[in-house]
Structures are given as C-alpha cells and as structure tokens.
Amino acid sequence: MHIVVVGLSHKTAPVEIREKLAIPESRMGEALTRLCSYQGVREGILLSTCNRVEVYAVVDEIESGYGRIQDFLADAHLSLSSEQLTPHLYWHEGDRAISHLFRVASSLDSMIVGESQILGQIKEAFDVALAHKATGIILNKVVKKAISVAKRVRTETKIAEMAVSVSYAAVELAKKIFSNLSEKTVLLVGAGEMAKLAARHFIANGVRHVRVTTRNPQHALELANRFSGTAVAFEEFLEDMASADIVLVSTGAAHYLVSEDDVQRSVKQRMNRPMFLIDISVPRNIDPAVRHVDNAFLFDIDDLKTRVEQNRGERLNEAEKAERMVVDEVGIVRQWLQSLEVTPTIMALRARVDDIKQAELDKTLGRLANLSALERELVEAMASSIVNKLIHNTMVTLKAEVNSSEGAAFVEAARRFFSLGDPAVCNVNESASSSSGTCHSSQADLREVGEVTPRTGSKMPDH
C-alpha cells in the first residue's frame, strides 16, 4: 500500500489545461466513484481548484497506480490524451506525496504563499470524499493531519498575517484609518468580482452595514440581499456617499463616476470624518484628483498591488519556517504509516505475548521450586500453547487481510487490542480530532481568485 499523488498545478500547467481538467463540484461524487473503481486504487481524494487538479490515492502498487490515475485524469476530458497530459503532471509517492499535501494545505505551494482559501478547499474535498466513502483509514488520517499542519503553520508563523491579495490589502488599509470596522458602512458601487470579494472580506472583518448600487436595480437588490444590506439607486449614490465610511467602486464604466467635488462634498457632509475610497476598476472610476481632498483616502488597484508585493517578500521568510514544520510533521506521519505495516505488527505482537508469557512463567515457576524437569517443561508448554491459540486467529487474519481494502484498519485494531501502539499514533489521533469540526463554511465563503487581477481581466472560474 502506497500513498501517491498525481496532479498538475499553476506551476506545471497553463490555465487552458487546468480548466479542462477541473472537476465541477456537481460531478465530484461521480468522479470519486470512478477513481475508486480502478483496480488497485483503495482510497482516493480529489482536489480541484482553479490553480490545481490533484488526485491523492492509496494504491497497491506505485507504478500501476500512477498509470491508473493518469488514465483517470485523461478520461475526465475527451479532448485530452494521456500523452498530452504527461508533460504537465507530477507524480509523488510515500513521504514526498505526504509532504506535497502538507505543503499544499499550508499554502506553501500556492500562487500566493500564505493565502487561506486552499485550506478550505481541502476541507471541502475531504468532506466530499468522506460523503462518498472514497477515503479509508490512511487518507483520513493523512488529510486530517494535513489540515492540522496547515493550522499550525498559520498560528506559529506569520505567513498568513500579511495582506497578500488585493481585497485583504484593502481591509488592512481600512484598519489603519478605522480602528473598529464593525460600526462602519461600506458602499459597494458596481458588481465587479474583486469588489464583491473585498466586500466579503470587510464583512468577515466586522462590517455590518453594506449598501449596494449598480446600474441594474434588480442586480443591486440581489447583491444587497446576499450581503444583508440595502440597495441604493444608481442615480443617487453620489448623494448617498456621505453615509459610507468605505466606498468600493468597481464598475465597467469607461469614465470617472466620482469626481473630486463629489468627494469634497461628502467629506464636508460627514463633518470631516475620514473616508476610505477604493477604486478597483480598470479603467478607473474615481478621479485620481480625489487624492487632494483632506480626510479622503483613495487607493486604486495599483496602490493595492504595491502593498501586496511588499508583503509578499516578508512572507517568503516565514515560508521557510513553515517548510521546516512540514518536514517534522511528515516524519510523524511516516512513523504512523510504518506501524500499519503487517510484518512489523506481527513481530511486535509475537514479542509482546512472549514477554507476558515469560513473565508469568517466571512468577509461577519461582513458587513451584520442587517441580521435576519434565513437569517444568509441561507447564511451559501449556503456557505457550494458550498464548499461541489466543493470538492464532489474529495472526492469520492479519496475514489474510494484508491485501484487502481494510488491511490497514485490521493492523490498527490489532495494535490497539494488544497495546502495540507507538506514541506517533496517539499524536495523529489527537491532532486530527482537534482539527476537525471547525467552521469551514466561512473559509469557503471567502474564496478568492488566486491571482491579483483587476475585475475586467479576471477570467478565472470560481474555484
């Protein structure tokens, strides 16, 4: 039994290939079933985001397993042959496969190192796999461990602290103007993807009042409902601007919608309370001259990107720390996996019962000092016979199940029944259970286009 991963990512394949292979959520179940129907594939989990498509599996044999998974990927899209796919794929097995998963979960392999969406995506992929019973004892534990490693990386390094996406950068800047976002009002002008994303980030950071305006009143209403906010008529938003502390503009308009005078007037109406304006549109929708208005702070897409670039450098240092953590954690999982091997388990079981037998014999024979040599032999033989009979079935079952899909589970059970567990097993159990069951819906809600692109250039499908 071997853990393998076959896949491609933004590092190895262009978006044209990635989008062909991407598995839509609706077809995930079917794909998982198909994956597990291949001969020799015991467990599987599919990770499909806009930046990567990966298959993690537990297979009987590495080489044939690689082949099966590659077939599986090629089958997913008729226009792609296995050969066309090969140059873009990577294959890892054993420690390297586990390490790869840990690095992906910790966002060390992401386009933007430290982004948090990938963890939510892995949790989702895992939930789907669990729902379709595609995973077993090994992947369950390894994936749970990956999630806990990712959390450890996020809490113990500063990798996630710095704003490295445009919408995070917007929130970070807002926090330098307003100390408490919960009392603030966001006005969303236009329905560009990036602006919606930024609006979600603001809500996640405590903003409760959202006002929405778009040229299409119906659209504004829908958006307002989604953010539990209120819709504002597009013709009136300039008058309404004074009520907003944060103005997010992202429309398709080819000219300035907001002039210096508009902002000047709003600031005056606000009695000089500061205003934070973010223009994510390309071409820009807020006149750059707004910069000259006191107590109004305007940032456009380039300003936000500059902030993102600055943070990225610092983040790379933290990534090195995270890499060391991944190495440590892979070591722990390796120990656990080794404990699942049948032969060492049988040997450990044998040694354990022999120890018990010998200890009991020594105790008993010590009290029966005047036994003859023959009698001593008989007592010893009886002890051996009892012990052997007791463990016989266990041994046979273990050997028989070694190649079945539940082999690992049998080994694990035997190790627990006879207390053969090593500390590594406990570790995996604890950290896995503590990591599961937390909210990932909020993470999932905050999905983000991995790449920093203005709304007009954003063609990526949502993950």
Next chain:
Amino acid sequence: MAAMFFVVTMALYFAATVSYLAYLLWATEALSKISLGITAVGFTSHSIALGVGMVGATDVSSPGFHEALSFSSWVLILVFLVVEFRHRLHVLGSFIVPLALISLVFAAALPETAPTLTPVFRTLWVHVTLSMLGTVGFAIAFVAGVMYLIQDGLLKSKRFNVLYSKLPALDFLDHLNQQSIVTGFPLLTLGIITGALSAEFSRGSYLNWNPEQTWALVTWVFYFVVLMGRLTVGWRAKRAAYLTIIGFAGVILTLIGVVLKGHGPVS
C-alpha cells in the same frame, strides 16, 4: 537624596528616549519591551524623587517652577503607562517619553526652590497642579496630533514603512486627541481661575496682563474655540491635529512666560 533620584530619573528617561527612538526605526518586540522596562524603572525613581522632595520641602504650599515641570513630566509618563497597558500602543512611547524628558530637562535647568519666594495664597499648589494636569492633557493631544499627521501623510503618499505599520488607526488618534482636550480643558480652566484668585490675594488684582497671564488666556480661548469647533462644525481629523499642535505652542509660550517672570511662585 531627591536630587540623586532626580538625576537617575533623567538618565533613565534619556535611555528610554534613545531606545524608543530606535524602536521607530526597527520596531522589534524586544526593543519595545526594553524601552518600556527602562521607562517603568525611571518612573519609579521619579516617583521617589517627587515623594522625597515633597517630604523634605519646608514650604509645600508654594511649589516652584522646577516642581511643576517635574510633576507634569511624571503625570505624562503615568498617562503613557496606563495607555500602554490598556492599548499596547508601543509607538506612543516614542513620542511621549521624549516630551517627558524635555520637560524634566527644563525642570533641571531651574533651581529647586526659588530664592525670591514670597508668601502667597496658601493653596497655590492647587493652581499649579490643575494647570500642569491641563498641560499634560494638551501635551498628549499634541502627541496624538503629531502621530495623526504622520499617519495621514504616510497614507496619502502611500509609503507603507515601519512607522505606518506601528502607528494606530487614524480615528483612534483623533479620538485620543479629542479625549485629551476634553480632559485638559476643564483642568486648565480651573487652573486659571485658581491662579486668578491667588493673584488677587497676593497682588490685589485678578489680572495684570503679564506675559504668563496673557498667554494663559490666549491659550484658553484658543482651546475653547478648538473644542467648540470640533463639537459643532466638525473640526476634527487633520484640522484638529494642526490646531492642537498650534495650541500646544501657546502652552509652551505660557510656561516660558512664567519663567521670564522670574521663577518665583507661579502666578
């Protein structure tokens, strides 16, 4: 004894100032802890110096300019320590501790008890304490104003340096500015009233338009206008920051007025 502690305090505040200014450049957690530690030790020494000085003083009813400045420096550090423990606002130290040091240096430049003391209104110390507490309030408003303008400038010019990441949010600074004035203004008002009363007792007239009194009144009117402007027509944010910085210059001029008058009893 008091003099020794006073010198120790000054040395410690000097060290803390250097350390806090270094913090502005490098902003490491260690530097902020070291700076805070030195400040706290300095504050303890300062408290002892003030305590011993008070016990040793023969005439507590008529504090000199030295005591007044030393006291305001002590209150300034006290306020800083309280804010630091509540808000973990390390960078505030980089602004307030140097101010406290300057105040202390001026105190050191003046003799501890003025030789030209004339017996005046017995509760002169009430006037001095209130005025100095008011001054501390304006000093903090001044610091908040300076920090506001720096952060505002950094945001406007989009320079995201260490200072940008360490300075708090603009509205926090604006709020601090407002609170300091709202607290300082009534104290200064009472300080001026008690001062006028004491002048009446000692010289027979409430007001004789000496530089100190003139500047005190100008300052009072100025802060009154600033406060009213803020509460009614929205003089907040950047304008409030500029105004409080100008106002603090008035406070300094008043203090200089006191010194020029001859460091006798205040008022």
